[in-house]
Amino acid sequence: MKKKFNIAVVGATGMVGQKMLEVLAERDFPIDHLYLFASSKSAGKEVEYRGKKYIVEELKESSFDQDIDIALFSAGASISKKFSPIAASKGVIVVDNSSAFRMDEKVPLVVPEVNPEDVEWHNGIIANPNCSTIQAMLPLKALHEKYILKRVIYSTYQAVSGSGVKGYRDLKEGIQGKDPICYPHPIAFNCLPHIDDFLENGYTKEEMKMVNESRKILHAPSLKVTATTVRVPVFYGHSESINLEFERSFKLEEVRKTLEEMPGIIVMDDPKNNVYPLARISENKDEVFVGRIRRDESIENGLNLWVVADNIRKGAATNTVQIAELLIEKQLL
Incomplete structure (x- = not known):
């Protein structure tokens, strides 16, 4: 009989938390007991998971006194900074x-298709990368192994769901002519x-995260x-x-074959x-x-790619669940 585990989802009522539950169910994650935590504002809400209703509990320092194997956090950096070390200590x-x-x-920073070995040196906390970084890592890893990366230039076109419910609402209501509440300018x-915020070097935090x-x-x-990261009306x-x-020369046919053979890429x-x-093709998919695979003819050994993924699924929820699956696979629990 397959062993089952006690799993907690922190931020269970948020956009990513809800998607995590959806992905856990779809992938038939072996759950014995499920614990759902959120802020006091969301405590008491009812959430359904695989036909069973669960009451969301308020996240407290004592929440992890229970027998929990893995906690999937998606409640913001300040909550994580406070509660993750508490959970890990227990x-x-x-x-x-x-x-x-x-x-x-x-703390290991992990994309399971790219650097699964890094989960092995965790000290109780494993970080899920930024959504825009995750999707880029799959093609970059495959090509770096073969041709050795010398330089990377990112230009991103990022969906409003990356800003959560408020960003989503800014676009939805902005189309109707309403003023933004999330962004400094209309996104519609x-x-x-x-x-994210601008830094002293002129870059934003999002841009430096990718770097x-x-x-x-x-x-x-x-x-x-x-x-350069850009928010677009998607x-x-x-x-x-x-x-x-x-560093090395390449043939386009070899590049295509290398990408096609990389797990997680279509x-x-x-x-x-x-x-x-x-973007609309990627919606609700894990790949x-x-x-647009083509040479950059302005430099030697240059290549251009167009890379798309669902930022809430692969860029957040699915990657998190895949890390949890990796812990089981490597028998690290």
Whole structure:
């Protein structure tokens, strides 16, 4: 009989928390007892999981006194910073979807198809990368192993669901002419080159997340990476134009084959028939879609890719659940 585990979802009523429950059910995750936690505002709400109704509990320091094996956190960095160490101190393995621990040297930052071995050195907390980083890592890992990355340039076109319910509402109501409450400018019929706060170097936090997380996940601390991240009027699905420069020469046919063979990637690259990845194609799917594969003819060993994925599923919920599955697979519980 397959062993089952006690699982907690922190932030269970939020957009990602709800998607985590959906993914857990779809993937038939072996759950014995399920615990759902959220803020005092959401405590007492009823949530259904696989035909059974659960009452959401208020997250407290004593919440992890119960017998919990894995806690999937998606409640924001401040909550994670406070409660993840408490959970870990009580023997719970935390998979955290916030930015709280991503760049902590003692915390692995994991995309299961890319660096599964890193879960083995966790100290009770494993970080889930930023959504825009996750989808880029699959093609970059596959190509880096073969051709060695020299430089990466990201230009992203990110869906409003990346900002949660408020971002989603800004687009939905903005189409009707209402003023924004989440963004500094209207997102409807617009593009905002501004995701997260601006830093002193002129980049945003989102842009620097992509830079620093890419280096950590690929174990390439000196890799040259730059990014421009843009919020666009799309509900679900982040799209990315990725420009790569390699140390080694390549043939396009080999590049396509390498990408096709990478687990988790679907290549859609037939421009003559208007076949290329679209945000709406990626919606509610776990795969990363790659297309517009072509040489950058302005430099030697340069390549352009168009990479699309559902930011709430693969970019958050599914990757988190995959990390939990990896813990079971590697018998780390």
